[in-house]
Structure formats: C-alpha cells, structure tokens
Amino acid sequence: MRMSAVRLRHLRAFVAVARQASVGRAARDLAITQPAVSKAIRELEQILGVELFDRARRGAVLSRFGEMFLRHAEASLSALRRGLEEVEDATAPHALPVRVGALPTVSARLLPDAIRRYQAHGLGAAPRVVTGPNEYLTEQLRQGDLDIVIGRMQEPEAMTGLVFEHLYSEPLVFAxxxxxxxxxxxxxxxxxxxxxxxxPPPGSVIRPAVDRFFAAFNLPRPASVVETVSLAFSRRYVRASDAIWVISEGVVLEDLQSGEFARLAIDTGDTTGPVGITLRAGVLLSAPAEVLVKELREAAAEIRAA
Structure with missing residues (x-):
C-alpha cells in the first residue's frame, strides 16, 4: 500500500519545502542537507505517482497535486504533534488530575477496581475522586469542575447537555x-x-426508586427513618442496631457475601436501574480521562459477567 511506504521524513521535508518555497531554506529549517531534502521529495513523488512541485517554474512551486496533498500532510503532522504533546502531558509528574464524581452507591463497587487498573498505567494525571449528592456532582460536571460522573442514570429532565453510557444494572436491597x-x-x-x-434522602438518585417500591407494594411507613448517603455511617449504624438499610446492591455486596449482613427476603427486581458514566455532551476527554473510562468499562464488564 502507498500509505505504508510514506515516512515521517517524507512529510516533514515536503511540508517544509512547500512552506519555504525553497529546498535550501527547508534544509536549514530541518537541520539536514539539501540533497537529503531533495531525495525525500523524490521518494514521496514516486510513492504517490505524481509530481508535487512544478519543475517548469523557478523555485519550489506546488503543482495542483502538491496543493491537494499539502493540507493532508499538514493535518497529519499537526495531529501527530498534538498526540505527542498529549502523551507527554499525560505522563508528566504534575499533569492535571482526572476529576471523577462518584455517587456513594458506586464508589464501593465499580470505582475501586477501575482506579487500580488506571493506576497501573503509570500516568502522571492522578485520579481525584469526589463523592456527594447527585445534584451537586451533576452541577460540577456541567461547570467543567469534573470530567466524569459515575452512578445511576438520572431522570431524563436532568440530562440536558449530558450523555449517559450504561455499564451495568443493579437492584436495591434491604440489608x-x-x-x-x-x-x-x-x-x-x-x-x-x-x-x-x-x-437515601430526597434528591438522591435512588430515592425515587425507593419511594416507588414502597408505594407499589403497599409497604408500611417505617417506625423511624434516618436519611443519609454516608456509607461509613450507615454501615456502622446497621452493625450496631436493628435498622434496615435500603441501598443499591453494589454498596453492600461484600458485606452480604461475607455473611456480616443479610438480605431480607423481599423481591426488589423491579428496582433494578442502570449504572454508568455521565459526560458532558460534545466535550472531548483528556487522554488520561479516556484511559479511566476504558478501565471503568472493563471493570463493569466483569461485574456483568459475575
């Protein structure tokens, strides 16, 4: 294939001659000899099967094929330069952090494994994890203070200007x-x-699912209620009391598997909801953020397969 024969030196020599309209000036810019520049141009013309410069005119004047090829050669070099800069920035010790907003319901299951995978890449961009209520994290994402938000999908009216990628689904449990x-x-x-x-308190992303479940199955109002999104508090409170914790399955999965907590015999299949990644629509992620998104997908694939 022609493309496989084109080398970086061919493109650099061609673009330099086209910009300077002179082989000599291009050679000085590239810090190589004129014969080396001329050879690179001849090789490129042989690969393409056309003349890139009009030999009938004085100086280095582009032919119509040269004009056609120039914009693509410049775009290729520009893309390569941006790629090199992006990789250099991503691996620099003081690279900007990857800012992740995580709802408490996913910070215990999906995120730790994805962060471990991300850290193994050795990137300079440290992950910065922020937890909090859904409305707060969403507003931070809209303002550009967060790169990614991970959690349950919000109601459609709250998704304007945002895009959601479904990773897996999980139900609520009574633990x-x-x-x-x-x-x-x-x-x-x-x-x-x-x-x-x-x-979960009103305004949290899973509270509507909780309220719908209680209403649909005519469940009685609890004797008393504590509203919280704090996992540390809730876990400690449940261990020390007869309280029932209504929460996403992923938060207490390890507690259930270890036998420290038990799942009440209540069918909560109707509460299953999508968990995934929310991003700003039309905004490109940094290279480190793209790596983290990839690792989130990989970690989610293992959850789905479990």
Missing amino acids: VRASHPLAGAPLSPCALGAFECLL
Whole structure:
C-alpha cells in the first residue's frame, strides 16, 4: 500500500519545502542537507505517482497535486504533534488530575477496581475522586469542575447537555446485620413497619426508586427513618442496631457475601436501574480521562459477567 511506504521524513521535508518555497531554506529549517531534502521529495513523488512541485517554474512551486496533498500532510503532522504533546502531558509528574464524581452507591463497587487498573498505567494525571449528592456532582460536571460522573442514570429532565453510557444494572436491597430478627425468616410487609430504616434522602438518585417500591407494594411507613448517603455511617449504624438499610446492591455486596449482613427476603427486581458514566455532551476527554473510562468499562464488564 502507498500509505505504508510514506515516512515521517517524507512529510516533514515536503511540508517544509512547500512552506519555504525553497529546498535550501527547508534544509536549514530541518537541520539536514539539501540533497537529503531533495531525495525525500523524490521518494514521496514516486510513492504517490505524481509530481508535487512544478519543475517548469523557478523555485519550489506546488503543482495542483502538491496543493491537494499539502493540507493532508499538514493535518497529519499537526495531529501527530498534538498526540505527542498529549502523551507527554499525560505522563508528566504534575499533569492535571482526572476529576471523577462518584455517587456513594458506586464508589464501593465499580470505582475501586477501575482506579487500580488506571493506576497501573503509570500516568502522571492522578485520579481525584469526589463523592456527594447527585445534584451537586451533576452541577460540577456541567461547570467543567469534573470530567466524569459515575452512578445511576438520572431522570431524563436532568440530562440536558449530558450523555449517559450504561455499564451495568443493579437492584436495591434491604440489608440488615446477620443477627437481625428478620434475617433468614419469611417476611410479611407489616413486619417492616416495626423497624427503623436508613433511606437515601430526597434528591438522591435512588430515592425515587425507593419511594416507588414502597408505594407499589403497599409497604408500611417505617417506625423511624434516618436519611443519609454516608456509607461509613450507615454501615456502622446497621452493625450496631436493628435498622434496615435500603441501598443499591453494589454498596453492600461484600458485606452480604461475607455473611456480616443479610438480605431480607423481599423481591426488589423491579428496582433494578442502570449504572454508568455521565459526560458532558460534545466535550472531548483528556487522554488520561479516556484511559479511566476504558478501565471503568472493563471493570463493569466483569461485574456483568459475575
């Protein structure tokens, strides 16, 4: 193929001669000899099968084929230069960080594995993880203070100017300590009403799913409620009380698998919701951010396969 025969030295020599309209000046700019420049031009013309300069005129004047090829050669060199600069910036010790907003419901499951994978690339751009309520993270993303937000998909009206990539889906669970009175027993809806519940606060991305579930199955209002998005607080509170924690499965999956927590016998299949990446529409990510997005996809693929 012709393209495989073209070398960087061919493009550099051609663009330099075209810009300077002189082989001699191009040679000085490139810090090589005139014969080397002339040879590179001849080789390029042989590869393309056309003359790039009009030999009938004095100086280095582009032919119509030369004019046609110049814009592509310049674009290629420009793209290569930008690529080199981007890689250099990404590997520099003081590169700008990759700023990730993570809802608490994914910071415990998806993100740690993706960050470990990202760190293995040895990039200079450190990951900066910010957690908080969904509205806060979304506003930070819109303002450009975050590069990526990871969590459940928001309601359509909140997605203007944003794009969402679905990675996997997960349901809500009703989690309790392993020795809870309701753990491992058949469950009647009225039994829930006697116990305190930890719920996501209004405005959190999973609260609508929680409210819809309670309403759809006519579940009683809990005896008392604590509203929180703090995973550390909730985990400690559940360990020390009979509270029921209503939360995304991924947050407590390790606790459930270890046997420290138990899942109440409530079918929450209807609460399954999409978890994924939210980005600003039409905004290109930095090279390090692209690497992190790739690793998020890989980590999510393993979750789907589990």
